[in-house]
Each structure stands twice: as C-alpha cells, then as structure tokens.
Amino acid sequence: MKRLTAAERGHGRRVPVLFLAAETLSLLGNSIAGIALPWLVLVRTEDAAAAGTVAAASGLPMLVAAVAGGVVIDRVGRRRISIGADLASAACVAALPVVDAVFGLNLGWFIVLGIAGAVFDIPGMTARETLLPDVATSAGMSLERLSGLRQAFTGAALIVGPALGALVLTWLEGSTALWVTAATSATAALLTAALPANLGTSTVAEKQHWAKDLRFAASVLRREPVLIMLTALSTASLLVMAPIQMLLLPAHFVQTGGSAGQLGPVIMASALGMIGGNLVYSAIGTRLSRRTWLSVSVLGSIGAIAWLTALPAYWWVVAASAVLGVVSGPMQPLMLVLTSERVPEQARGRVFGVQNAVMLSASPVGAFAGGWLITGLGVHGTGTLITVVWAALALGALLLPGARQLESQNEEVPVDADDR
Missing domain, CATH: 1.20.1250.20 (MFS general substrate transporter like domains)
Incomplete structure (x- = not known):
C-alpha cells in the first residue's frame, strides 16, 4: 500500500x-x-x-x-x-x-x-x-461517514x-x-x-438535446430497482411529514388551547434527534448491512409516527418527535450513499435533479391533502390515517425488489446506447 x-x-x-x-x-x-x-x-x-x-x-x-x-x-x-x-x-x-x-x-x-x-x-x-x-x-x-456528517451539519444549520x-x-x-x-x-x-x-468536472463528452439528457436520467432510474425504491420511499416520507409538521400539530395545539410557541420545541426535538441519528450512522454505518439500517429506520419510523400522530400529552409529543428524529436519522445519508453508488458519474446531476423534482412536489401535495383531511376527519382521524398510509407505503417500499439489493456494488447501471 x-x-x-x-x-x-x-x-x-x-x-x-x-x-x-x-x-x-x-x-x-x-x-x-x-x-x-x-x-x-x-x-x-x-x-x-x-x-x-x-x-x-x-x-x-x-x-x-x-x-x-x-x-x-x-x-x-x-x-x-x-x-x-x-x-x-x-x-x-x-x-x-x-x-x-x-x-x-x-x-x-x-x-x-x-x-x-x-x-x-x-x-x-x-x-x-x-x-x-x-x-x-x-x-x-x-x-457512509461523509454522508452522515453532511446530514448532521445540515440539521444543525x-x-x-x-x-x-x-x-x-x-x-x-x-x-x-x-x-x-x-x-x-x-x-x-x-x-x-x-x-x-x-x-466534480464535467463528464459529458457530447452536448445533446435536453430532452435526450432527461430521457437518459429517466432510463437510469427505470432500470435500477434500488433507485426506484429510494425515490418512492423518500417521496412518501415527505408526503407524510409535510401535513404532520405544517398542519396536524399546529391544528392540535390550537384546538387544545396551546400556542404557536409549543411547536418550536417539537420541531427542535425532531431536528436534534435526527442529528443524533446522522452521527450514529456516520460513526458505525459500515458495521451493519444497508438492509438492516433501512429496515430498522423504516420500522422505527412507523412506530414513532403512530406515537406522534396519536397526539398524547404535550411533552410526550416532544418525546415522540425526538424518537422519530433518531430512528429516521440514518435514512437520508443511507439513501444518498446508495444513490451515489448506483448512478453513473456522467448522469449524476440529471438523476439527482429528477429525484429532487419528484420529491419537491411531495410536500405541497401532502400539505394540500392534509388540510382537506383535517377539515373532514378532524386531527385525530387524520393522524390515524396518516399512520396507516405511512405504514402501507413504507412496508410496501421494503417489499420492492430494490430493498433486497442494497449492498455495495461497483458496476454502473446499464443503459441503452440510444439513451446516452
């Protein structure tokens, strides 16, 4: 060496x-x-x-x-x-x-x-x-180490x-x-x-039409089961968390005679818990299999969201938010590691761009749906429905073929020559 x-x-x-x-x-x-x-x-x-x-x-x-x-x-x-x-x-x-x-x-x-x-x-x-x-x-x-550190610094910011x-x-x-x-x-x-x-220099040798560039990114996503699973799971998590943080908890505090100030400790507890989860993943991320990390994080988040959306007494809400942050903390850096490994270097920007566009649309859709649900079902009914939806989506993602192909690989995703 x-x-x-x-x-x-x-x-x-x-x-x-x-x-x-x-x-x-x-x-x-x-x-x-x-x-x-x-x-x-x-x-x-x-x-x-x-x-x-x-x-x-x-x-x-x-x-x-x-x-x-x-x-x-x-x-x-x-x-x-x-x-x-x-x-x-x-x-x-x-x-x-x-x-x-x-x-x-x-x-x-x-x-x-x-x-x-x-x-x-x-x-x-x-x-x-x-x-x-x-x-x-x-x-x-x-x-794993760099991704965990990055997410921890992101949470702190x-x-x-x-x-x-x-x-x-x-x-x-x-x-x-x-x-x-x-x-x-x-x-x-x-x-x-x-x-x-x-x-991070450019790796695209030939400039081509933007539509062909995007078709190439779509072909990479379509042909890699792990990327399909990760995009679906990330989008589902944003779809669920947006109505919880933006609407469900504020509506609950208003109905129970609370104040806007109560929301601050809840969000802070979640953020601090997530930083803790990020740092744990950064320190020991390579010691457990990727499937173990993902399974523990997803299953733990189902329990934590069920606890949080049950809307218990205030300090139990804070505790549930902290637990949710801890168990979901490893998920984001793990997803970044898996995506980075499986996307060809010359397509990294396009694939990440398409993924970010899909995920950016999830929060407003979730918030919009959450508003209507709270009006029709009330906060407790909506909380129960959110838990059921997240459990179905999360468990469904773990059953996708990509969830069984998480360990490190060095081969690039095959793509058609016409898509390049």
Missing part, C-alpha cells in the same frame, strides 16, 4: 472540511432568508396573503430548476455549478436591500427576486449532493438558521438584515472554489 506524504494527508483532510463548511454556510444562509423574507414581506405589505404569494410563486420555477439544473450540472461540472449557484443566490439576496434603497421594495420585487433566488438554490443543492462521492474519494473517506435569522432581524434594520444571508452564500462559494479544480 502506498504511504501518503504529510502533504497528501493534509490535502485529504482539507477537502471534506471545505465541502462541509460550504454546505453548512449555504444552508445557513437559506435558513436565515426563510425567516427574514416572510417577515419583511409582512412588515412592508401588512398582508399575510402576500407572504404566502411570495412563497407559492417560487414553487413551479423550483421544480423546473431542479430538472434543468441537473442537466447543466452534468454539462458544466458539479464544482462550478455549486460555486455559480451560491454566487447567484448571494447576488439575488443582496439585490433586495439595494432595490429597497433605490426604488423601495414592493410585492412585485419580492416575488421577482424571491423566484430568482429559489431558481439558483435548487441546482446548488443538487450540485453539492453530486459532489459528495468526489469529496469522499479525494479524502479517502467512506461515503436548519436549527441555528431560523434562530439566527430572528436575531439578525433584531440587530439590523429592515432589508439590511439580508446582507448577512448574501455574505454566507458568497463565503460558501469561496470555500467551494478552494476545493481542487479537478473535483
């Missing part, structure tokens, strides 16, 4: 540190903006519907950006798109205080710049996901971000608070730029 020099060992340690720092800062900026932008819209327009309009307006562009961004990633390169997306996101956010100073912000400006920022955020997220195997290989680190956003709005006046978000995105781009230049 080749003995690494001190310089090579230092280089290997530097790459994952830069990658994780860039990922965390980018997500931190998005989390801060997620608090600051709706607040500013409410302050300026004094209309809650306007804040909802700004959020909804970015929905369709985000889906288009997820699909189109995957094609661009494979053509241009994963590292380059990650840098460009963070810089563009920083520019869109920075434009808000500039426009405010020159013209004054109104609903139209919020919608236009909000859509622009969302369009760049999704390809940036996809590009960083597709960079993960390159970073792991460059650092000599297992995919999603916890710290909203709190930091509230503090920033307190410290800085009006739209000037958005300079903090712009700075975090720009710094993330600089950290990614410090990664080796040959990391």
